[in-house]
Amino acid sequence: MCSVGDDDYDNQAEKTMRKESGIKLSETCNKCRVEKSCVVLRGKDAYCKNCFLIGTIHKFKASLGKYRLIQTNDRVLVWYKVGHPSTSLLHFLRSGLDLMAHKRLRFQPLILFIDDQYHLNVDERKLLLEQVKKEVSSFDFELHCISFADYITDPKKLPELVTTNIISEDDKEKLDYVINKKASKTNKNDIKRLLRRQLLIDVAKYYKCKFVFTPEISVDIASDLLSNVSLGRGSHISIDTGFCDDRDTEVKILKPLRLFDMKELAFYNNHNNLEPLSVRQIEVNPYSSVQDLMTKFVTDLQVNYPATVTTILKTGDKLSLNKHIDVHCRLCKGPIPEIGDQLTSQQSTNFSHLVSNEFLDYGITRQERFQNISDKFDQNSDVNDSICYSCSSICNDICVK
Structure with a gap:
């Protein structure tokens, strides 16, 4: 590799990138401002024992109460x-x-x-x-x-x-x-x-x-x-x-x-x-x-x-998914998005795999070969409609169906 300019880059990095300095923490709790801190979270938030325990319990209950x-x-x-x-x-x-x-x-x-x-x-x-x-x-x-x-x-x-x-x-x-x-x-x-x-x-x-x-x-x-x-x-x-x-x-x-x-x-x-x-x-x-x-x-x-x-x-x-999806994977029970007019990434991958493993019959026209592959792809798609893409890759590794 070319090493021209490496020294100039290192000198420039030292000027622009600051080294991590020691974090100065407050001796008192960030919450009550009275008691001495004994717990440091996220590298900067200091709490006393009582405030830390109260905040942690509240965090747990709030996560449950949020969704009711x-x-x-x-x-x-x-x-x-x-x-x-x-x-x-x-x-x-x-x-x-x-x-x-x-x-x-x-x-x-x-x-x-x-x-x-x-x-x-x-x-x-x-x-x-x-x-x-x-x-x-x-x-x-x-x-x-x-x-x-x-x-x-x-x-x-x-x-x-x-x-x-x-x-x-x-x-x-x-x-x-x-x-x-x-x-x-x-x-x-x-x-x-x-x-x-x-x-x-x-x-x-x-x-x-x-x-x-x-x-x-x-x-x-x-x-x-x-x-x-x-x-x-x-x-x-x-x-x-x-x-x-x-x-x-x-x-x-x-x-x-x-x-x-x-x-x-x-x-x-x-x-x-x-x-x-x-x-x-x-x-x-x-x-x-x-x-x-x-x-x-x-x-x-x-x-x-x-x-x-x-x-x-x-x-x-x-990130969320349409709640009205009716088709679910038989294995993981996860929703399978509806297929639109254009091929999804999963369909494109499956189609490429089918074409790569297909023995082409050159005794027929190109249009007929394409039609035959399209028909096989449609048949395979109908069979795999009940299995999501990820589960289809692990089905062969499950010995007992």
């Missing part, structure tokens, strides 16, 4: 995952259900733990299950457990699975029975996400819950949004990353922690003397799948640009 979906005495299934977000969510719920709480929560939560930590051995998974039961019971909640592998192998056994809590050694074999083990990690992650969502809905219906709480935080939502765009699920962004996923007519999936970050919840747990459970994590290659790569991309950007996640979330909130 949950009514008094509604049953809510809460998906518990090991870590700070789930522990914070349990504490939010318990403190909100307290009789002395301001703007008391009036629904009935049920806690669900999904046994899907298959990188752990059987003894570690049994120990984890006992620790989860102990933590949930400390908040005086009812806990239900289910094996992810057993469910996807035979969903009809759901009533039996939520009562037995069996942990077996052949769970990985069960996953291979349902998900092609030769599939790419991107497709495996996508399939597991769809199956896990269906599991939550089925369990919610079994326990007659109208809503499901999931513990995704802001960085999870931002990563999912970019992953959806990369995987061809752009039309599903509003339901996959928004506050409410209402594609099922009976059960709505809500994300009450979507505006929180990990640092905020870690501080909250620390100030409330909560010790979240930890589990041995498997080392992940960030370049092994689209989902892992997007998580690394968003996380790295957030370090140097604290507004990255917020910007992505606000952009996603502005």
Whole structure:
């Protein structure tokens, strides 16, 4: 590469780009202006312990009250995952259900733990299950457990699975029975996400819950949004990353922690003397799948640009789809946009794939060859009308239809 002018560029950069200087924080709380600050958020907002806890609880309740979906005495299934977000969510719920709480929560939560930590051995998974039961019971909640592998192998056994809590050694074999083990990690992650969502809905219906709480935080939502765009699920962004996923007519999936970050919840747990459970994590290659790569991309950007996640979330909130779409994907239940006069990007890709793999008969005219390909394309389009573009790419990796 040409190096002419590099020195001049470096000297110019030093003049125009200022180095990051140490941030001078106020010693007093930005909220009450009286107490000494002990928590710093977003690199500049300093709060005292009392103001931080009050603001965090208000933020949680405000996210629920904004949409006014949950009514008094509604049953809510809460998906518990090991870590700070789930522990914070349990504490939010318990403190909100307290009789002395301001703007008391009036629904009935049920806690669900999904046994899907298959990188752990059987003894570690049994120990984890006992620790989860102990933590949930400390908040005086009812806990239900289910094996992810057993469910996807035979969903009809759901009533039996939520009562037995069996942990077996052949769970990985069960996953291979349902998900092609030769599939790419991107497709495996996508399939597991769809199956896990269906599991939550089925369990919610079994326990007659109208809503499901999931513990995704802001960085999870931002990563999912970019992953959806990369995987061809752009039309599903509003339901996959928004506050409410209402594609099922009976059960709505809500994300009450979507505006929180990990640092905020870690501080909250620390100030409330909560010790979240930890589990041995498997080392992940960030370049092994689209989902892992997007998580690394968003996380790295957030370090140097604290507004990255917020910007992505606000952009996603502005994206919406026509609510009157009647056609939905048979696999993910997401809406399939109506086809207009012009070919969509999905149709163009499918048409190019058909032409590239078609054996041309030069014994007929060009117009006849074009007409034959057009007829085949129309036939294939009719068959795939019930499957969205992204799901059509993972159908071959689902062994059990």
